[in-house]
Amino acid sequence: VSKKSTVKPKPRFLRVNTLRTTTDSVIEELNKIHKVDKDDMVPDMLVLPPGTDLHNHHLVTDGKVFLQGKASCMVAVALCPKPGWKVIDACAAPGNKTVHLSALMNGEGSIIACELNKERTKTLQHTIQRSGANNIKTINGDFLDIDSNDPSYAEVRAILLDPSCSGSGISTERLDHLLPSHSRGGQDDESTSARIRKLSAFQRKALSHALSFPSVERVVYSTCSIHQAENEDVVSSVLPLASSLGFELATPFPQWRRRGLPVFQGSEHLLRTDPEDGLEGFFIALFVREAAAADAVR
Ligand code: SAM
DSSP states (O other), X not given: OOGGGGOOOOOXXXXXXXXXXXXXXXHHHXXXXXXXXXXXXXXXXXXXXTTOOOTTOHHHHTTSEEOOOHHHHHHHHHHOOOTTOEEEESSOTTOHHHHHHHHHTTTOXXXXXXXXXXXXXXXXXXXXXXXXOOSEEEEESOXXXXXXXXXXXXXXXXXXXXXXXXXXXXXGGGGGXXXXXXXXXXXXXXXXXXXXXXXHHHHHHHHHXXXXXXXXXXXXXXXXXXXXXXXXXXXXXHXXXXXXXXXXXXXSSTTOOOBOOSSSTXXXXXXXXXXXXXXXXXXXEEEEOOHHHHHHHO
């Protein structure tokens, strides 16, 4: 049996933007024409049959719902920011996770959304406007240039880091690794691995930087990549630093069965999603330290 045949058709997911409406009222409206179920794991996430197209639905154009995949929504939920916290979204555009953070915080507290690319910062601002969130400040700049010791970041308690990645979990390239290597073409393999090395070097730097904020208690790292080099290897390379700063890996969504590849001790805390789960390929790692541990190393 080929592995391809086990890939299920993906249901359509949408996230209710609780800044603008309620899950019950969205269900009531959509139920008139669609079969709608609540997701059993992610709050305010609705599941519709594969192929349902809501792109032009007024709930979407009005920003009351976001067409956001389940795995993507698991990231902000894993970070679990509390209303009133100060939070950074380090690599934010187009902003789906930024506005999800705002909804989880009931719009209370503040979010700094950093984005390097100027055009994408405009998209981020548009997403924020569409969501109705009013506790988000955008910065068009490099997250690595944010000085973690600047007093204005002294109270940051949570950071979401979803950096640029190969996107191999969401593109058709996703299944390439299942093909025999001779049918993939040697040159492509070489340029792909050079690109992944470059991406993973940035991902390591950005993750180390996120861990360096003095009061941060929770850092979530995510990619939509299936490559170990962008996922488990990035996490394991920062573990000595993380542990010297008092962080431990926590287990987001412990009921989820697909965990990290078993390439280091502790990888069972990591979370992977896969087309075999009816989802896109995503990776999530969650670092947590007690506030007291942060005080001790400051
Ligand atoms: N979290 C976003 C969402 O759910 O909508 C997706 C983020 S996307 C995977 C990564 C983003 O990081 C891109 O928009 C990219 O331009 C931005 N980026 C890349 N390097 C960056 C850096 N050094 N500082 C800030 N943003 C960066």
